[in-house]
Amino acid sequence: MTFNPESFICSKVKSMKPSGIRKFFDIVNTMEDAISLGVGEPDFVTPWHIRDAGIYSLEKGHTYYTSNAGLKELREEICNYYKKFDINCTSDEVLVTVGGSEAIDLAIRTVIEPGDEVIIHEPSFVCYKPCISLAGGVPVVIETKKEDAFRVTAKDIEKNITPKTKMLILSFPNNPTGAIMRKEDLEPIADLAIKHNLIVLSDEIYAELTYDAKHFSIASLDGMKERTIVVNGFSKAFAMTGWRLGFAMANKEILKAMTKIHQYAIMSSPTTSQYSAIEALRNGADSIRMMVSEYNKRRKIITNGFNEMGLTCFDPKGAFYIFPSIKSTNMTSTEFCENLLRDQKVALVPGNAFGDSGEGFVRVSYAYSLEQINEAMRRIKLFMDKI
Numbered sequence: 262m263t264f265n266p267e268s269f270i271c272s273k274v275k276s277m278k279p280s281g282i283r284k285f286f287d288i289v290n291t292m293e294d295a296i297s298l299g300v301g302e303p304d305f306v307t308p309w310h311i312r313d314a315g316i317y318s319l320e321k322g323h324t325y326y327t328s329n330a331g332l333k334e335l336r337e338e339i340c341n342y343y344k345k346f347d348i349n350c351t352s353d354e355v356l357v358t359v360g361g362s363e364a365i366d367l368a369i370r371t372v373i374e375p376g377d378e379v380i381i382h383e384p385s386f387v388c389y390k391p392c393i394s395l396a397g398g399v400p401v402v403i404e405t406k407k408e409d410a411f412r413v414t415a416k417d418i419e420k421n422i423t424p425k426t427k428m429l430i431l432s433f434p435n436n437p438t439g440a441i442m443r444k445e446d447l448e449p450i451a452d453l454a455i456k457h458n459l460i461v462l463s464d465e466i467y468a469e470l471t472y473d474a475k476h477f478s479i480a481s482l483d484g485m486k487e488r489t490i491v492v493n494g495f496s497k498a499f500a501m502t503g504w505r506l507g508f509a510m511a512n513k514e515i516l517k518a519m520t521k522i523h524q525y526a527i528m529s530s531p532t533t534s535q536y537s538a539i540e541a542l543r544n545g546a547d548s549i550r551m552m553v554s555e556y557n558k559r560r561k562i563i564t565n566g567f568n569e570m571g572l573t574c575f576d577p578k579g580a581f582y583i584f585p586s587i588k589s590t591n592m593t594s595t596e597f598c599e600n601l602l603r604d605q606k607v608a609l610v611p612g613n614a615f616g617d618s619g620e621g622f623v624r625v626s627y628a629y630s631l632e633q634i635n636e637a638m639r640r641i642k643l644f645m646d647k648i
Contacts, residue, residue, distance in 0.1 A: 277391050295606040296637045298625045301436060303500040308548040314540035315533045323536060327529045329520055331357025335535050338542040339508055347481040356516055357530045361466045361494035361507035366392050367519040368462050368490045368509060373398040377427040382413040383616030385432045404618035407575050411440035415449035428460050434467035437615050437624035438584045439577020444477045451482045461489045467580040469498035469549050472557050474578060487512050498549055499541045504534040556581050559627040559634055566638045570645050581628040588621040590648060598623060605640035
């Protein structure tokens with residue numbers, strides 16, 4: 262019998278679309294003189310004192326597995342760190358993971374049974390829907406709108422709650438829109454979660470990257486810590502993308518169940534990265550302030566630039582993305598990005614990569630140097646003048 266490899270691939274995996282973010286990134290890598298404002302990766306090198314801690318851990322011979330949950334010292338530092346967001350936890354409520362993405366996958370697989378519904382707001386990060394589907398769950402999408410500052414409302418959530426609803430995913434500060442949620446936005450949502458007995462997955466990977474307002478976590482509200490799985494990591498705030506380190510913070514029983522999957526799939530997170538993360542949490546505040554200040558300068562320059570071109574932007578309050586509307590060009594998001602890449606060798610990400618409601622927008626990252634941003638803006642203006 263002829264071997265057909267496709268016949269062995271799970272139907273759920275077959276039906277998954279490749280990431281719309283990576284598609285354009287891969288194309289740019291094949292082009293000379295191309296500029297990408299498409300990937301959400303800080304252009305800063307991991308601060309030296311953090312790298313030095315990793316080097317020192319290797320010199321000391323710390324090259325063995327840690328416990329499945331991660332170094333206790335690191336978990337205790339994560340607890341200390343989250344006090345700034347008004348959350349008190351203990352080390353046995355923290356699991357160290359391979360990036361925030363693993364924590365998201367673990368949380369969904371631990372909680373969701375086949376047929377369970379999970380409410381997500383879009384536009385949002387690309388991994389939620391595939392993770393829900395792989396777990397046998399049903400994604401229920403709520404569209405957020407520019408006129409609402411891309412915030413999700415309790416009213417819209419309640420309209421989508423059914424007897425099958427089990428989880429609500431909140432992703433703020435938001436990728437791709439830069440939206441944030443304030444305490445007054447989250448309080449009625451917390452009331453709904455308690456009323457309908459929902460668990461909340463709160464993706465807070467951009468918690469440190471806010472402008473004009475401090476990040477507020479729904480887990481800090483009364484009655485919410487026990488029913489919230491907080492996901493965070495070191496990639497964005499500490500410029501540690503390649504170190505692949507994140508964490509989940511949750512109720513002890515839920516965390517134990519998540520750890521069982523982590524135990525079999527991963528064993529433990531990278532040891533060197535964990536020692537570096539301890540140093541990041543203890544002494545990284547100044548580095549964060551420096552990077553956030555620089556992002557804020559870039560945010561203002563790039564937002565003003567797009568508005569002046571007629572590609573109007575919502576004023577982002579968090580993360581390091583803007584989400585300008587390209588509807589005035591009469592192109593789809595994909596057409597705009599493909600034409601811009603072909604004509605001016607500038608890569609942006611089509612808004613529909615983040616859900617159908619992202620159609621008519623593009624995601625632009627300002628996690629790049631001002632030199633790159635200014636040159637990219639010059640080229641985009643040339644493209645806009647042509648059309």
